Amino acid sequence: MRFYRVYALFLRHFYLIKGSFPRVLDLIYWPTIQIILWGFISKFFTMHSEFYNHTAGIILSAAILYDFLFRSSISFNMLFLEEIWSRNFTNLFIAPLKVSEIVVALTATALIRTLIGIVPAILLASPFFGVSLFDLGPSLILLLISLYIFGITLGLFVVSGLLRYGPSFENVAWSSLFLLAPLGCIYYPISILPDWLQVLAKTLPLVYIFEEVRSILLNNVVNYSNIVSALILNFFYLLLSVYVFYSAFHEARKKGTLINVGE
Amino acid sequence: MEEVIIEINNLSKKYKDTLAVKSINFKIQKGQTIGLLGPNGCGKSTTIGMLLGLIKPTSGNVLINGKDMENHRTNLLQKMNFISPYIELPKRLTIEENLKVYGRMYGVKNLVNKVNETMEMLNLIKFKNKKTGELSSGQKNRVSLAKAFINDPEILLLDEPTASLDPDVADYVRTIIENFSSKNEKTILIASHNMNEVERLCDEVMMMKNGEIVDKGKSLDLIKKHGRKNLEDFFLKIVRGQNEIL
Numbered sequence: 001m002r003f004y005r006v007y008a009l010f011l012r013h014f015y016l017i018k019g020s021f022p023r024v025l026d027l028i029y030w031p032t033i034q035i036i037l038w039g040f041i042s043k044f045f046t047m048h049s050e051f052y053n054h055t056a057g058i059i060l061s062a063a064i065l066y067d068f069l070f071r072s073s074i075s076f077n078m079l080f081l082e083e084i085w086s087r088n089f090t091n092l093f094i095a096p097l098k099v100s101e102i103v104v105a106l107t108a109t110a111l112i113r114t115l116i117g118i119v120p121a122i123l124l125a126s127p128f129f130g131v132s133l134f135d136l137g138p139s140l141i142l143l144l145i146s147l148y149i150f151g152i153t154l155g156l157f158v159v160s161g162l163l164r165y166g167p168s169f170e171n172v173a174w175s176s177l178f179l180l181a182p183l184g185c186i187y188y189p190i191s192i193l194p195d196w197l198q199v200l201a202k203t204l205p206l207v208y209i210f211e212e213v214r215s216i217l218l219n220n221v222v223n224y225s226n227i228v229s230a231l232i233l234n235f236f237y238l239l240l241s242v243y244v245f246y247s248a249f250h251e252a253r254k255k256g257t258l259i260n261v262g263e
Numbered sequence: 264m265e266e267v268i269i270e271i272n273n274l275s276k277k278y279k280d281t282l283a284v285k286s287i288n289f290k291i292q293k294g295q296t297i298g299l300l301g302p303n304g305c306g307k308s309t310t311i312g313m314l315l316g317l318i319k320p321t322s323g324n325v326l327i328n329g330k331d332m333e334n335h336r337t338n339l340l341q342k343m344n345f346i347s348p349y350i351e352l353p354k355r356l357t358i359e360e361n362l363k364v365y366g367r368m369y370g371v372k373n374l375v376n377k378v379n380e381t382m383e384m385l386n387l388i389k390f391k392n393k394k395t396g397e398l399s400s401g402q403k404n405r406v407s408l409a410k411a412f413i414n415d416p417e418i419l420l421l422d423e424p425t426a427s428l429d430p431d432v433a434d435y436v437r438t439i440i441e442n443f444s445s446k447n448e449k450t451i452l453i454a455s456h457n458m459n460e461v462e463r464l465c466d467e468v469m470m471m472k473n474g475e476i477v478d479k480g481k482s483l484d485l486i487k488k489h490g491r492k493n494l495e496d497f498f499l500k501i502v503r504g505q506n507e508i509l
Contacts, residue, residue, distance in 0.1 A: 008367035087351040096340040
């Protein structure tokens, strides 16, 4: 792996963001609107729900963390879609870039895009709704890492689909996280789900991450087993997604789709 | 002894039931400019795709400087570049930004000088801060060429390099390609439907039909061999075969 090639791909997306104010606005706009919306919902539930009584901000904290996951995954997908939309896709694959360098560059760039979007929203949550993610304590770092890895993992699965099936897979890019959201138990405990769905939900790291958020904010208890379970599952899914991405790349070379992917 | 830079051995590509390229063989010497001719769907793009490592051959191999493309893809691509009218550079980036990005990707030394030198060569300096998407077709074509020259490639693959350009700009582009080839002893493979362009730029041509190379040689020799007036006539004879319409 060569750093200069990873940096080149990062630079391509940095120039894109730097040169377009509407693009920066777009990155910030949706997370901010989400936080404001969930801020008011959270406030309502805090005042009227027995479960959430006196625990201001659980829903909003979950909403911010979910948005962090959503932005990381979408950012990863968007970086790849940008290449397809701009018909630059083939240029990347005739450049001396290794697949691993593409993955690393997109992962790093997606983090920057995610932070541009989510940091203003996090900063707004405190003065407007009195909610701070830092209430989660040092565990916050591990939770964010877990969410980011899972976001990138989902991104890799979607991008593999784009490589394998072409731009027609684009709609899945937008809907992938909505499919997992009900099973992720973001705003409610896993016990709400029917037994058979609980079995399925427990295979997702999201369940452990958001159980942990509730455990810390509701009971002030840090349950490291949740964090470890999430990290182990994340590691497994990340490896699987990297394997799927390499397979999709080799399959695309066999099918000859790398030469004419475009809108 | 002349140095072989591209060697294709029994190269085939099968897509499901279609054999797009049928066991082709050829060698290209260093410094040669070769034209790859043939009707649409004859296997030119698939051949170029395999040369670039974008398409995995079903059988056979591509050797660049004696090294197999399948096993040395990243290293070999460092010395190659490609342009096609079907591929564009990011539209929202300026010319200079695009060249800096690709220069870094190819590990170009003294990048700032190289970018300026390339822009000067293609008369792009005055547009350097303009977004690529805002340029005319001719200017975009020159930017694509600049991107193709940025790593000073030993092998340049050009797919329809002057498609959709007016005769003036097309002539300018051909002159640049000629200069690039002659001054630096570069190897160029051009897939084109413009026979005048091929006659002007290429030392030899290879004619493809139905996935096979049906004839190859110097333009004048092929014209003479087939009893034709010019290269276009030769092309029509090969493509139409027995059903030739005159």
